[in-house]
Structures are given as structure tokens and as C-alpha cells.
Amino acid sequence: MNLKSQNPQFDTDFFSALNHTLRRQALLSLLERGPLCVCHLTERLGASQPTISRQMAILREKGLVGSFRKGQWIYYDLARELPGWARAILDTLRETRPDIQNQSLHFAQNLCPGQDPPHLLFLCTQNACRSQIAFGWARALGGARVEVRSAGTHPHPEGVNPLAVSVMHARGIDLSGQSSTPVDASLLQWANLVVTVCGEADESCPVLPPGVQKEHWPIPDPDRIHGSSREIFLAFARTCDDIETRVRDLLKRLGIEILDTTLPSPATN
Structure with a gap:
């Protein structure tokens, strides 16, 4: 698998997110379940709404997730531009039970x-x-x-x-x-x-x-x-x-x- 892209800063941001427990779990939740609002992520990850909102804002700023409004709720999903190699890494992490740390x-x-x-x-x-x-x-x-x-x-x-x-x-x-x-x-x-x-x-x-x-x-x-x-x-x-x-x-x-x-x-x- 080629882990190098044309955007070194994106590579750095992606692997930095994987090293952050809550951001990694958010990315894996979006991979598994598709678009989720903050309320769903709060329940799924066991963190407060302000904490989830702050981490999702960071992921969006780094180009790892996108967002859209549905009624009064903001939904997040993996960025459409997320490279195939990045999705493959997330797939591998999901299969190895990411909630259990090394x-x-x-x-x-x-x-x-x-x-x-x-x-x-x-x-x-x-x-x-x-x-x-x-x-x-x-x-x-x-x-x-x-x-x-x-x-x-x-x-x-x-x-x-x-x-x-x-x-x-x-x-x-x-x-x-x-x-x-x-x-x-x-x-x-x-x-x-x-x-x-x-x-x-x-x-x-x-x-x-x-x-x-x-x-x-x-x-x-x-x-x-x-x-x-x-x-x-x-x-x-x-x-x-x-x-x-x-x-x-x-x-x-x-x-x-x-x-x-x-x-x-x-x-x-």
C-alpha cells in the first residue's frame, strides 16, 4: 500500500488524528455508520457534546471529514476527498477492534x-x-x-x-x-x-x-x-x-x- 500522497500536510494531519483516541474513534464511527450528528457521536463515544463538537471541528479543518445540515442538526461524514489508502487504513483499524488499545x-x-x-x-x-x-x-x-x-x-x-x-x-x-x-x-x-x-x-x-x-x-x-x-x-x-x-x-x-x-x-x- 502506498502511504504517500501529493499533500504531505494531509498525511501528517491524518496520522496525527489516528494517534488521538477520540478523533480516531470518530473517524471509525463514520466509516462504519455513515453520516452521524453530534448527538449520535456523543452517545457512541461516551464524550460530552462540547468535546465532540471541538474534535469534529478539528477534523473538518484538517479536511478529514465534511459536514452538512439536516434540519437543526449538523451531520458529519468522512470527506469525499479522503484518499483510498487512508480509507484502507481505517478499514484495517476497524477490523482489529480499535477500542482495545495496544x-x-x-x-x-x-x-x-x-x-x-x-x-x-x-x-x-x-x-x-x-x-x-x-x-x-x-x-x-x-x-x-x-x-x-x-x-x-x-x-x-x-x-x-x-x-x-x-x-x-x-x-x-x-x-x-x-x-x-x-x-x-x-x-x-x-x-x-x-x-x-x-x-x-x-x-x-x-x-x-x-x-x-x-x-x-x-x-x-x-x-x-x-x-x-x-x-x-x-x-x-x-x-x-x-x-x-x-x-x-x-x-x-x-x-x-x-x-x-x-x-x-x-x-x-
């Missing part, structure tokens, strides 16, 4: 037998839902083979979301004693791997100490769902299941044997 694989390869258990820090904005659920799953499935903490860039003053506690309780995991914790330098020094589970946390993640790895999981915020009590609860349940799958995959990639658990099946009523 950092944790690199981290796993550097673990030595007999080394202390890896330290995982799950980070989101409020430390009230997604990072707490990830903490619960990692602790339940990894046991003593991994040490886990969670924190937030702007912790929620009321602590863990009751619906997060409820859906995890239905799966046999108790989060009732958890509280929202602010991320600080000591936590970052403690961690081997930081996993951001929302777009805002990925954008505002502090500079990590040398040797600390990071990966990002673009998980939509279930607390933003509007609907009946049942619909909202089911949104939290889907988030819980999504995070369980991601945690299992992470532990597997880190070479950590998953505990044989007898966790109950979630209630469906």
Missing part, C-alpha cells in the same frame, strides 16, 4: 513472573458509575491476582450512583461501601495501567508518570438516558455487561487467570 498488551509483555500483582486504576469523570462498575468487575474476576482502584477527575459529591450499585448487586458484586475518589498524584504513581472509561476523562487525564500505561474504553454514560425507570435501569444493565466483557478481555490480555465465579445471572424483571 498499551495494555505492551504492559502485559513487560510483566515478570513473580512480580507483584498489576495495579489497575479505572478513571472517569465523576467516579460514580462506569469506573466503579469496572472496579467491581476487576476485583471480582481478578481476585488477589490484581490490585484495583477507581477515581474521578471531578468526583460526584453524592458518591456512587444507586443504579450502578443496584445492577452490580444483581450480579453478586457489592459496591455499597464505595465512595467517589479524586484522582491525585499518589494514585497515578501507584498505578501500572490507567483505563479511562469516558471521553471526558480521556481528554482531561493528567500527565502520567514514566512507565504508567493508559488505554481508553469509549463507554456511553447510562445516566444520560431518558425514559421510564425500566428503560434507564436496562441502560445501566447493558453498561454493566459491556464493562464485564471489557474487563474479562483486559485480564486475559494481561495474562491474569479469571476466577471461577458463581455470580448469579442478572434479574430480568
